Amino acid sequence: MTTSNIPPFITGRRSFVGLSAAAFATVAMTACSSGSSDEPVDVSTQNVGAMEGFAADTQFTASEPFEVSMLWTDWPDVPVKDSWRIFERIKELTNVDITLTHLPFSDATEKRNLLISAGDAPTVIPLVYTGEDAPFVSSGAVVPMSDYIEHMPNFQKYVQEWGLTEMIDNIRQADGKAYMLPGLQEVSVPVFSLVLRKDVFEAVAGGIPDSWDELREALLAIKEQYPDSTPLADGFEGQSMLNFASHAFGTKAGWGFGNGLVEGEDGKLAYAPTTEGYKQLVEYFRSLVADGLLDKESFTASNDGSGAADVSEKFAQELCFAASGSSGTAIEFAQALDETVGAGKHDVGLVPPPTGPAGSNVEPRNFWHGFMLSSSITGSENFLATIQFLDWLYYNPDAREMLRWGVQDETYTKAEDGTIALMDGYSLDDFDINTGAGTDIKIDLGFSTFPAESTESRALKESYSTPASIQYIDDVLTTRTPRDPYPPAPLDEAELEQSSLMATPLKDAVDTATLQFIMGDRDIAEWDAFLGELEAAGLQKYVDLINGARDRFAETVG
Template sequence: MNEQRSSENIQFTTFMLRRSTMKKIIVIVVTLGIFLLTGIVGCSPTEEPAEPIVLSVLYNEKEDAPFQEDWLILEEYKKRQNVILDVRLGDDADYGTVIAQTFESGNIPDIVLKVWPDTIESYAASGVLLPFSDYENLMPNFMDYIKEHNLESELDKLRLDNGKYYILPGYQREIQVQQWIYRRDIFESNGLEIPNTYDELFDALVRLKEIYPDTTPITASWGGAHLFAMMGSGYGIPAGWAGTRSYNEAESRWQFAPATENYKELYRFLNRCYQAEILDPEIFTQGDEDYYNKIQDGRALVTVTWITSGFDNWNAKLEENGFPDGEWAALPVPESTIGIRALPAVNPFRKGLVVPARVINEPYFEDLLKFLDWAVYSEEGMTLTTWGVEGTTFENTPNGKVYLPNIKTPKNPEGTLDITAEYGLNTLFNLNENEEFEDYKKPPEIVAFLDRSLEAGETAKMSPQLALDSNAIEAIRILDEKIAPYASEAGQSFITGELSIDEDWDDYLLKLEQKGYKTLEEIWNAAWEEQK
């Protein structure tokens, strides 16, 4: 019995020893494993970062800020978003043609910048472009921006009849910063009052042309499209780059503007200016460089432009060119020859971008949308676009952001660094108005002028939105190809006098009709009746 118990005790002791040994082994193994794992993790080299995403983009290059591959903003996109931009350049002065040629070629970059709804509708309707409305879940900053600024109704205006929108929009406040400007020093030194009407403007410039025969008193860029758009509002019509579709509120119908009596009167005044040699004869052909030379060398006396930044740079150039008292200043909009005093309506839509539908099949599709969402609509992205990099271009103060002392701005013309030309700021993805940035760069005189213009109600009212289906858009495109070139050519001839406004107008209307302008109006008004 004792031997049996002794044997059992031995077996039990052996079992416990083995169990204890196994526990120790397990503890040792686990401990060693943890140690080795910790050692491996702690000593392993840093994980290789993901390969950058390369996105192609069509960009409207400007003469005064040529594209640079080493722009700071490009470096920041790579650093912050791991994105490299393959930038393809188009001349800003003829960018509409560049876009059309790009779309027709079929070789559309991943991103096309600076587009407007009416220029891309036909491509969207034909399936060439991506419907952003299908991917709102990938763009939280965009959706927050729309909600924060109460832009839902504006976004709806971009939808085609299928309910989708194909353009990623940028927005601005409804303050008209496109204004008339004039050489205030020349007017004042010759005892001329600020012109209140087109007729007074005409008389003043005729007088100044006599005194300064080498001047081209009224000049403009973009083939005159900007000037004509500004003047068109004074005749109650769209003109120049404002398009040709005019809403007649009294009759609740749409008209082809270049066939209206109001357009005829616009041509009449421009022809009068041309014959008096106060309208620049090179207005239809000159490029930006020629235009700016005339602004800065004393030849131009009146033009239209964006006045946001003031005129210190131009005035400094005038001084360099022998006009120590030379001064450009904003000119209150004159009343037209038919009694309308108005500036072009301000569309909250500022400009937009599109991407081709093919990107949905690319492995970087979601990354592309997330990058655009960040670059255009996030606070960080908008700050980078406008202000740049804290400590390099600006600093935060208790009173808001301010540029560093070396940065050249309207408030600091003595600065040595042009952040647009040198760093690429305010170029690529500057779709949205950064209100803090815009208000900061306006000189006090400009702020006061714009406040006066706003209070006077000088800005025309926006026309209603006209919804067109894909068939209508395509029909309009085909008709436009026939009508637009002739209307533009004839308009130029009316201005220069090659065509007589009184004797050739009826023949001009007949040719427009033969090319289909009344069919164009029928399409618009059929859609309008269905929409009402």
């Protein structure tokens, strides 16, 4: 492994949802400077290092050694080490040497996009979510990956076996091609939901609430028993809770707001805040604040991690009993309670998002982060070999297991029934596995870092999950219904610029008013006035633009 460093030429906190609308528009315009041919690569001549007979579920080994350059986001608490075993193991298996270009976590998305638009990105661009390829389509800065799927047998196999074909069709851009390939998930459940102090809900409220209305009644009972508490919190600027709650109200909000469009009653897309479901969502959380059940501070605290840490402390002091979080958050809350209440004297766990007026809906089944390829690779003699290597790295089950756990019989063992266990002397502290045992396979060896997160079978996901997390997956899959995928409406270059300029003031107005209404700082009687403010900000023109793109895309894909 060799590395290079990018100087920090942009400052600022990295948004959870990635590129801001203004930066999105800037990239869309600046990316026009690079250009590339629309002709597909002739893989029959650019095949040096490619493997004969490469097939799904087989080990890729390059016929000749070659290098692949990759962007790597540096997490502050997981600095890359030259001694990391992960890169050495990849080279042993594949004959491929990965070289890294580093990006600091603080503004990785912005720097990544500027590198791409300037034509300076390395070959492999990971940590890309669906839709983030849009600004680079017209310039040819990234490779149209859908042109080469026929050379990716692992990808094809698991898209079909896991029932993801329609979802893959929806990631195509306005020209009908896909420029990123996502991480595939055999099962998809909401990562964030409610983390509850289950023992308290059982003892005080008589059970685990299934609906938002039941949650409210349970919180009232807990508030009566623990009068100094504010029993419900978010810790992520409200963005997490509003996101997973919105689906049960038939709308979308928070982190999942996206372009703000949902299916309207007339068969056209409608702006979510103008729907009755959005108003019901706001009124529900407004009532929680009014009754002292929702921690107002946790709805305004920074989402850089400090807000969640504050909620963890409140859990430990029994001032909070329910909060937004993931399976990892549940572990953190439990560890904090071990120090105050005592180990074994509490039960903390993730529960399915509550049901609501729109039923048992949860977020649509989704992908995880994947990758793009810089168009510079189209001139490489190793083009086909690179495609094969990435198909193995991102979608081969053995590769996925290696990225998560390391080397079988060196760092972990695997029983006949598929159960995986770390060997003596190895730990994975992030998941509270053999904590403090010695060598952390993530911090010290590079396994279970972000490349391991992308594609996962259900068995692999469960291999590092606690029994409570596995139960959460089962509960969601058996009691909740994923919403239909949001209809695709990919925009062309000119529309990207227009929509960004229109979307920003609209979203700012929505964020401001939503918080004001929930906190009680604005009378709910002013809801119609709020809708009028959106109209004055150009709402109809924005909705018409997105609906036009949706109609055009439907005609393109036929």
